[in-house]
Amino acid sequence: MSSSHSPAHNPPIHGPPIHGRGAQSGDPSRRFGLAAREAEGDWRDVQKLVDGPVDKLRTTVTEEHPKSIINFNASPDIVFDRSINAYRGCEHGCIYCFARPSHAYHDLSPGLDFEMKLFAKPDAARLLRETLAKPSYRPAPIAMGTNTDPYQPIEARYRITRQVLEVCLEARHPVTITTKSDRVLRDLDLLGEMARHGLVAVGISVTSLDPRLSGLLEPRAASPAKRLAALGALAGAGVPAHVSVAPVIPAITDEYIEAILAEAAARGIRHATWIIIRLPHEVAPLFREWLETHFPDRAGKVMATIRDIRGGRDNDPEFFTRMRPRGVWADLFRKRFRLAMKRLGMGGPDIRLDCGQFRRPSRDGQLSLL
Template structure:
């Protein structure tokens, strides 16, 4: 037995507390939870439990000026994500709270119970100009805790009341619980949904995204949303070389069968602490090809684990990237699919007169 081989943390994506973060003054090597390493002290490990802490934020609407992102504002009712996707580019945000982007990110979660009220306040401010609000840009709005907190549903309700356009990105079929609201939003051209499908292999999905719904459940959600008249897009994201890329054509063929016509893909990105966590995951689950995977990733990212530059961060370069693009275009052409840009209606926006957050002068409009 190789005592130096990395051990596996079951039912979680990250395999450690983390590898020190950029904002950790003490440069700790664990996430501070004794249960993560209790096996080295007292025998069998204790099951890691998910905790949710209420966060009473002062605002909920975030704005960005990134030139290569298709939205300028977003809303996130949760911090951290129990899905535990090892590749999640949002993991580094937990470092701002002196928590690890590793196991803390998927076990120590935050919920903002005032999210709907704060959104009403933001929309009711004098001079506010509507543009689509993006939900799910940081952590998944339909991760498991949404079942109890229902914050994403409350945000959709606010958008419906104000006729405000919204986009939703998720990898969960839990979004179907809000199909009633999504139908009404879609009738007014106010919503578009994107669901990511990384692989059709349920076993591989369990390793990559241990607490996310299975690929088949996501395909079902895509089909049901389409049938309900909700504009829907399938994101094959991320594509991981030598791990998931061999399933690209099968995913495209499958979504074509269920009537989805809009599809896109994004090769894996490994910003900040995600890179060492991902390498650790490879060492645990795919030690035979870990070096190959990282070599291909670096070949697309200018010789680095990650390229943070605008535009090129979303458009990797090199032979492998060109081959992937050619495969994607060929598969889409055969299946009759194409990238589609959903245009949402901003002209309907109006503050309801019965909103307590609305200033009196806005209520009179």
Template sequence: MFYSRMANEKGRGATRNETSGRFHLPVREADGDWLDALPAIDGPAPRRRTSVTVEQARRIITRNNSPDIGFSQSINAYRGCEHGCIYCFARPTHAYHDLSPGLDFETRLFAKPDAAKLLRAELSRSNYAVAPIAMGTNTDPYQPIEKDWRITRQCLEVLAECRHPVFITTKSNRILRDIDLLADMARDRLVSVAISVTSLDPAVARTLEPRAPHPLRRIEAIRQLAEAGIPILASLSPIIPAITDHEIEAIVERVSQAGAREASYIPIRLPHEVAPLFRAWLDVHYPDRAAKVMSIIRDMRGGRDNDPNFTTRMRGQGVWADLIRARFVKARKRAGFTGDRLMVRTDLFRPPEGPQMRLFQILEEQER
């Protein structure tokens, strides 16, 4: 098994970094226990640095037909996420690349710099069917490396040009950099943004989402986006029993005051390799209640660490799930939220223009 460091590494979420072999890829093994002895021999290991590898994608729009997901198209400009949220359900995707869903997911990132060009080409296809595109469904489109790579910005520029609808999910106030594009699209009801606020407690956020912006910065982002006329949904996902569930009412009230138009939540999910990573995180940060947290999670997930079934995976089941749902509904009603979905228009779409796009169309016709 790949080296597993159980002591928490400053600024990172996962406390371990091992491969699972779930995709039958070669499992890397340490030679005896010499890696575990390195700190005693050479002193503390150097802080793990973030690396970014260019990924040469052939297409950028991913499609799904899951019945409990409210979109059919998505764009993910990056693989892996430096925010390091311990609960991230995208962590297992790194296992497919023979990388660890643990620290590798947070430090060995992949970027798709041709995303905007690929998007322009796909939107130019004569058989393209317009449907809202979701950004941030796998990894955060505004994680720290977006500052330099600007791939999300470039994709938004294409979507704005084509008047194409988009949903954005992020837990970063870096989205404010693109408020000009978003405000323009919002005037035509072409965009809605979901800002994730899982805790208002900085101490909790530092361990839960170590490289994500401070909770108050996210609240301020909601305020500024709302003032610019951009419809905002505040996401409390995930709600973690005995860790963040006591904040439900306070978070709903705070995001309402900031200008969010709606709020939503999902009880914590622990698919595949996320479950052992989360357990290890509990042992380091919340050893006093680790057993209680997992007991409640299993109660909400039909006796398992995770419920993979459509619909129930997003809601949970049992007494604890019902209690969280009742509290959330009451808090949302008190805050004035109505439960209405933030809809976007699809009737304003116009394909990209210009000689380059005509060339793409000619090549497509020749392929037929």
């Protein structure tokens, strides 16, 4: 790996609420039994004399160069079998993000490190081209935005997502995109052309309609109004788009289910999904910490409802049931969503992308004649 910035050391934070970040602490994970690092003696006082006080939680980006870019999976709980993640970590800072535990694999905190110590893969488009050029490769929709957002702020500088889409358009390879950013509209030229070939579908998740609440839950994501406007722009350009009411958080965001659907429908969106909050591994304690910081009056109620939905646990990690909330509360949310969809004339996502146009590219950027 080569770093494009000098990583700043950000010790765990305890005290007043941290503004502009989702996580309220940066304690490293102990799940993998990795050696702990701790400053001894007066080192931190000496560091302040040398470096000055740490007055800002800085975002750093490290460039990494993997040998492959498509991740294949055989999970029975998701509808796609392959994905591309141009980045690791996500500056949007969504406190509920189920991808946070992935930072623990690298001895980094799923808390503040996940949203501050980011990784970019500038070779993604080249690696994708090499994979698609292999005679053994068989096309199926590639999912983008499954682990971290492909349109998080650093995409404006790196443009890795755009480069990947350019390769997919050239090779006529289908793609699905999930994002919380209106930055997706910067690639509307590519998305529009891909849509004309039946190669793309875009989902934008909207958690609430309250910008203040969104600022606490997803501090660096686009505002709800911008996401809804982006949905309207995609629909107007003929790009298949749907709204994802996700995640639904009991006693925090569930009051917005019907209103989000209505706002999306008013902008020409005819398809929608919903997902209840999931709290795998380190996400559960981070989310409880967030609740105690911002909603101490209802923290107990929120967690009790989540445990009811997850069979008495903070999270259900089991295949076949982890994506299927159950119990009275889950049934209530499901019924509300279905009734609102019926009233608005909406349905589930109709993602039927065309794999038959695939044209195998050559490694040097020229399309193969075969």
